[in-house]
Amino acid sequence: MTIGRWLAPLLFVLALGAAAWRAPLVDAPAFVPPPAAKPSTLPAEFRAERLPAAAESAHAASLAQLADGRIAAAWFAGSREGAADVAIWFALLGKDGWSQPRAIANRQSTAGSTFSHVRKLGNPVLYVEGSWLHLWYVSVAIGGWAGSALNHSVSTDAGTNWSPARRLSTSPLANISTLARTPPLPLADGGLGLPVYHEFLAKHGEWLRLSPTGQVVDKVRMGHERASLQPAVVAFDERHALALLRDSGPGRGQIQVAGSDDGGQSWPAGPALPIPNSNSSVALLRLPSGRLLLASNGASGRSELQLWLSADQGKTWQASRTVESSPDGGAEFSYPALLLSRDGRIHLAYTWRRQGIKHAMFTEAWLDGDTP
């Protein structure tokens, strides 16, 4: 009888104990409830301007408000979508307007910090948590966007310096096909729930539960009747949340719906909204009044960016405003991102003709008004 005959099971027992000790112990998931609804007192107001150009082609903006009140924007830009020179760009809106954009991640920096080949970069997502400014963005080593992996970086000085990117483990097949587009929700345990999506072989939304230290501790597949992407999520209380998703076909579709009534532990599909969606990204925001604001391209496709309001937690929707439209066939006003700043104003950033990013700032009163 060899030593290995007994050494192997002994080592296994020790290893099993060590693995069990290390396995994360997490509370039952719960959302941080939003603040109580109260009517906005701000007068009707609307302003819009294009951000300074970073490169020939720009897409997929994300917004966040820093602790000092400034609005931060990140997007990807380069000679064209998917080109090797595409970088993640960052700008701040202060008292003097938007700052000149600055590249905060590119292929080289991402490859250098993840020790792996990177072919192209895409969708960034910003989120502020105290003095931390989170940045998630996707990178691809081979193939199209379905081969994306998710990277995470943090800045503690308002976006001046960023930690080396760290790749999240989200998929068993070469860690590919997890993309982010919309901001996370805070969870009651101090962690975050990050809406992501998968598009290799199947297309569906996913919910990544992150611990307060940023470790992935759970992943939940969102129910779907049709191929759906890019979930935009709002929470109503500790247990209930709504996700609206881009319809990825086939053919012309409608905004897809998933919901959770158990703090994000499950996301069954709901009936699609009666709002057309031609495979384009949507943004969702809970307003100070408690109503929901949806930004999306409507029946005209990406040549028209529209806003809808819901006063009953997303069950019914009323068209509110058309932010921008053009009869020009090549026009594209897409990939909206919404943010509620602490002064009660609503910020919208979107891709403007693929040439740049446009930012609009407005109030709830403007949404309800009938003046242009």
Place this chain on the structure above:
Amino acid sequence: MNLVAAYGLLAQALVFGALVTLLPLGPLRQRAALAATTAALLAGIAPALHGVFGAPSLTLLQLAIWQLAGRDSLLPDFRPALGLLVFAGLFYGTALGWGPVDPYALGYQPWALLAALIPVAAALWWRRQEMALLILSVDLLAYAAGLFANLWDALLDPLLVLLALFVVGRQGIETLLARRRAARAH
């Protein structure tokens, strides 16, 4: 220094070196392994493998080290390879979107997975597969050390499945050729 990323890079370099030693190199085998591992790190092969395949599992890394040390083959035997292929087909299929259940998610809070490994370990011990049990134990230790956020990633990876596919495919072709030779002999 991102230790998890560094693990992925160095492990892919070793796996590449082990793959090179599968070639019929005769007495040059050890030198070729060293040269291939070094070249993988210096010539961008390891970052490319890391980018395309992600970090290798500890199972694959241990098989690679065993192969580099000349103690055993990187390639699994036919029956384990076939079993791995069948399991991987179901696992990757469901994890990538076929059906409502994502088994990969079980690896983030892997209590059920750890419990399921107990009868697997007992079966390996009963069948006197001490080496496989040692490999499984080291996989668990690597997870415990924080190298992997998901326990599945410590146990298996696509490159390991490709090697299993190679073994099964090779065996299938050899069997087919043997049958044809036998048929001609008649």
